[in-house]
Amino acid sequence: MKTYSVKEAYVTLQGEGAQTGRAAVFLRFAGCNLWSGLERDRTSAICQFCDTDFVGTDGENGGKFRGPEALVDHIRALWQADGRVAGQEAYVVCTGGEPLLQLDTPLIDALHGAGFKVGVETNGTLEAPSALDWICVSPKANAAIVQKTGNELKLVYPQTEAEAQPERFETLQFEHFFLQPKDDNRQADNIQAAAAYCMKHPKWRLSLQTHKLIGLP
Numbered sequence: 001m002k003t004y005s006v007k008e009a010y011v012t013l014q015g016e017g018a019q020t021g022r023a024a025v026f027l028r029f030a031g032c033n034l035w036s037g038l039e040r041d042r043t044s045a046i047c048q049f050c051d052t053d054f055v056g057t058d059g060e061n062g063g064k065f066r067g068p069e070a071l072v073d074h075i076r077a078l079w080q081a082d083g084r085v086a087g088q089e090a091y092v093v094c095t096g097g098e099p100l101l102q103l104d105t106p107l108i109d110a111l112h113g114a115g116f117k118v119g120v121e122t123n124g125t126l127e128a129p130s131a132l133d134w135i136c137v138s139p140k141a142n143a144a145i146v147q148k149t150g151n152e153l154k155l156v157y158p159q160t161e162a163e164a165q166p167e168r169f170e171t172l173q174f175e176h177f178f179l180q181p182k183d184d185n186r187q188a189d190n191i192q193a194a195a196a197y198c199m200k201h202p203k204w205r206l207s208l209q210t211h212k213l214i215g216l217p
Contacts, residue, residue: 001067003103005030008059009075011032011082014093014212017136018152018176019119023084024091025075028217030054030062034123047123047140048090049156051183054097060217076114090116100126108132121154122147138180139169152176154207157194159176170203178207 007028016024031037035045035057036131042048057063061078065071079090092111094103100122110130111118119134124147128135135150141164155167157179162168179198181190191208198204211217 002104002106004065004068004071004107005057006059006062006065006071006074007054007057007097008009009061009078010217011078011085012217013211015216016180017154017207018105019093019134019176020207020210022087022091024093024119025079025116026060027075027092027094027099028052028054028059029094029096029102030057031101032123034098034140035096042110043048046142049182049184052097057195062195068107071107072110072114072116074205075111075116079116090114091119092116093119093121095121098123098126100128103129105129105131124148125182137174139164145172149173150175152178154178154180156182157197166201167202168198177204180207180209182207183212 007030009027011025014019014020014024032054034047035050040055065074065134070121075092079086100118103120108118117133120128120132122128124137124145124154125143126146128147136154137147139145141159141161144145153174155166179194181187181194195206196207208209
């Protein structure tokens with residue numbers, strides 16, 4: 001039976017993209033296929049600007065879960081224990097790292113069986129299961145995109161590589177297109193650059209990491 005490795009899981013508000021403000025269980029899987037998560041490997045990684053700790057299973061409500069039902073029981077308990085979300089539609093956002101290294105159809109089916117809608121935030125290098133309710137793809141330079149359809153495409157901006165420019169993605173089949181300013185030591189400049197691009201290219205909308213701005217996890 002498959003064992004799922006989870007870095008952390010908690011109830012909060014979605015802070016980015018088209019689902020901003022929606023209550024959800026954030027389920028962060030350990031591991032990624034574009035970076036080991038170790039600082040010593042960052043400069044040689046395919047993705048070098050990740051701002052997330054996805055190494056190990058030692059985060060809040062993290063751990064190893066044997067079989068989909070064990071993980072679903074864990075997620076359901078977190079949702080039901082949070083009185084703030086009483087009466088709301090149960091929703092879980094599967095993120096990482098790269099969640100599609102672990103997220104599979106049996107887990108999605110089990111979450112659906114427990115009454116959850118299931119979203120994923122993926123780098124797009126792996127095909128997403130068809131049973132998902134929401135697919136957000138965040139492509140990275142130097143990484144081939146396999147998942148070319150979904151609900152939203154969220155591009156970290158700016159990236160200097162030619163293959164990571166917004167115009168490359170405009171013909172893909174997504175409902176929403178977002179530019180998200182890169183979170184680094186030039187963040188203020190990145191916000192201005194992303195906003196300026198969106199003003200000139202109305203297909204794209206600005207996505208800010210509002211959870212960081214207001215102090216949510």
